[in-house]
Amino acid sequence: MSRGLTDMFEAPFSQFLAAGAKDTRGLARAGDAAERMRALAEYAILDTPTEPAFDAIVELAAQICGTKMSAISLVCDDRQWIKAGHGLSLSETPIEHSVCAHTIRGAGLFVVPDASQHPLFRDHPLVRGGGLLRFYAGVPILSRDGVPLGALCVVDDAARPQGLDAVQAHTLTVLGKQVEAQLELRRAILVQEARIERERRLSRKLDHAANHDGLTGLCNRSQLIRAFEQCVGAPLDYAHPPALVLIDVDNLKRVNDGFGHAAGDLVLTELANRLRETLGPDALAARIGGDEFAVMLRQCPSIVEAAEIAGTLLHAANLPFLHEGRNLNCRISLGYAAAQDADDFATLHRKADQALASAKAAGRGCARAFSSALARAYDSERDMLEQARAALAEGRILPFYQPKVDLETGQLVGHEALLRVVTREGDITLxxxxxxxxxxxxxxxALTDRMIESVLCDLSDARARGIDVGHVAINTTSFDFATGDFADRLLARLALRGIAPSMIEVEVTETVALGSGRDHVRHALVELAEAGVRVSLDDFGTGYASLTNVKQLPISALKIDRSFVSGLGSETDDSIVAAMSMLGTRMGLQIVAEGIETAEHVAILRRLGVRYGQGFYFSRAVSSTHLTELAAISASGRWAEHAPLSPQ
Structure with a gap:
């Protein structure tokens, strides 16, 4: 068209509405522009590309209404933006030029049959000068909540006194509803897309949480296993099999107890960061437990390369951790293994774990590789543990008794209960x-508990049969005292069976009495000694005990280790035994020699002042059924005339 509304909506249109700009601006803002902008935002339609559905509506509106131009315009706070236009080339106009701002003021069809006769436009120079805009008809477009958003309008440069006929007016209204329907469809799609995107983000978060450690952000065990399976499941992608490095943080509990869990968390997160910084792209780090980490090398040409990486990790991780201006020296131990052809993850993990156990046993703060020797040691240890569990469950843990004899009188003074394992075939094993x-x-x-229960049962039986067995010594471990209630439980058992505390002797080794749990041990021994239970220090002279240490414990007897007794007759061993005997006796302690095997041993020990002893010379450890026989031999006072009893 020649200089139609398209031209007028550009530069000349500001002059066309100059006279009515104030009124138009007021109309545009009468419906609360802020509310309209919020409603428009729900549809996310402003400044979007053309869409066929809206283009078809404006074209149909112009055809039915017989106008040269039509548009779907949206009224913003500062402009009128045209979503779809027919016969138009512009995309937006300033709000003060918006005719549609008048349309959204009402609830229905707004018609200007002849702009030259309209009170807002009749004095406008363009209307008087040539009537570029003569006819306008529009219907408001509402949001789902009834907020006016804009208008569907038809425009012509010729006046139409009759306006629109009934069919045209109804059709324009219906098409306006179609615009609203398209907007609602658009909003529904946006809502659906937003929901899908939220679900995707949530899924990604859940997936990340399911596969990563919450504190450090490293992969967790499940992700580590999947990565391993991917490596072994695609051998063509990897020239070499993977390797696994297991890392254990040494003394993390001490850090938590001494500085708080925030310090412990700092150690864990900083260690994770150091692993990330140290490892290359072909390695995957994971946190698989409280203080346990793992690194999978997706390709490991040789165990030598694994050793080099382990050494690098060891150096990086063993640097101090800074917490609140203080260095936390929390080191790590590593164990590593390379996968073999038939290894699954559980097998590889077991191998690396064996190597890690070896590193801990070596003093911690070091790295160890898996080897066949480690595997044999691990298998042997596992078999021992299984045998012990089975023997406990099946009642095959029994005390065997070795007599303790007064070397001066030849009288039986007591026994040491020695643990024996009875095989399913009936054999006795050490x-x-x-x-x-x-x-x-x-x-x-559990083993100590079983021994105590069996000994008390045998003592009750011997007492019922009138057999005097003297006192019975029971060996203990550091674990027994770590619970803190060993003394209370033992004394309660004695009271329950009516057995005098003096009939029981608790034996502790130097390692147990003076080790890391010495306070628990000392408290328990003091409680037992005050109740009348005897306490003896076993294997004296083989560890790091001194007589000063002995004085701090409620010990009533020292047992000289068999290694010194076997060397009797030599000047050195005789001197050592004589010194221990003299000092112990002056401290009021009984001195007991272990491992006596000959009459010569007895003679030398008596000469050196050792009063008590036990060993094969008198008897091997025997079952409770031989207690009567041992008592009879003691009564005769002639141990040397009897062959040592066999343990059968």
Whole structure:
């Protein structure tokens, strides 16, 4: 068209509405522009590209109404933006030029049959000068909440005194509703897309949480296993098998107890950061437990390369951790293993864990590699633990008794209860067959508990049969005292069976009495001694005990280790035994020699002042069924005339 409304909506239109700009601006803001802008934002439609659905509506509106131009315009706070236009080239106009701002003031069809006759526009120069805009008809477009957003309008440069006929007016109204329907469809799609995006974000968060450690952000065990399976499941992508490094933070509990859990968390997060900084892209770090980390090397050409990486990690992690201006020296131990062809993750983890256990046993703060020797040691330890559990469950842990004799009179003064394991075939085996069980806290306590119960049962039976067995010594471990209630439990058992505390002797080694748990041990021994239970220090002279240490414990007897007794006859060993005997006796302690095997041993020990002894010369450890026989031999006072009893 020649200089139609398209031209007028550009530069000339500001002149066209100059006279009515004030009124138009007021109309645009009468419906609360802020509320309209919030409603428009729900549809996210402003400044979007053209859409066929809206373009079709304006084209149909112009055709039905017989106008040269039509538009869907949205009224903003400072402009009128045209979403779809027919016969128009502009996309927006300033708000003061908006004719549609008048339309949204009403609730229905707004018609200007002849702008030259309209009170707002009749004096306008463009209307008087040529009537570029003569006819306008529009219907408001409302949001779902009834907020006016804009208008669907038709425009022409010729006046139409008759306006729109009924069909045209109804059609324009219906098409306006179609615009609203399209807007609602758009909003529904946006809501759905937003919901899907929220669900995607939530899914990503949940996936991250399910596969990562919350504190450090490292992968967790599940993700580590999946990464391993990916490596072994795609051998063509990896030239070498993976390797696994297990890391344990040494003394983290001490940091938590001494400086608070915030300090412990700092150590863990800082260690995670150091792992990230140290490792290359072909390695995956994970936190798999409270103070346990793991690193999977997706490709490991040799155990030598794994050793180099372990050394690098060890150096990085063992640097001090700074917390509130204070250095926390919290070191790590590492164990590593390379996967073999048939290894699954559990097998590889077991190998690395064996290596880690070796590093801890070596003093911590170091790295160890898995080896076949470690595997054999681990298998042996596992077998011992299984044997111990089975023997406990099946009642095959029994006390065997070795007599303790007065070397001057030849009289029986007591026994030492020695643990024996009865096999399912009935054979008697020594504690060495389950040695690993004594290093396991749970099993060690259970074994001592079983021994005490069996000894008390045998003592009750011997007393009922009138057999004088003297006192019985029971060996203990550091784990027994760590619970803090060992003395109370033992004394309660004695009271329950009516057994005098003096009939029981508790034996502790130097390692137990003077080790890291010495306070628990001392408190328990004091309580027992005050109740009348005897206390003896076993294997004296082989550890780091001194007579000063001995004085601090309520000990009634010292047991000289068999290693000194076996060397009797040599000047050195005789002197050592004589010194221990003299000092112990002056302190009021009984001196007991272990491992006596010959009459010559007895003679030398008597000459050196040792009053009591035990060993094969008198008898091997025997079952409770031989207690009567031992008592009879003691009554004769002639141990040397009897062959030592066998343990059967």
């Amino acid at each position: 504690p060495g067959t389950i040695a690993a069980a004594f290093e396991d806290r749970e099993l060690a306590i």
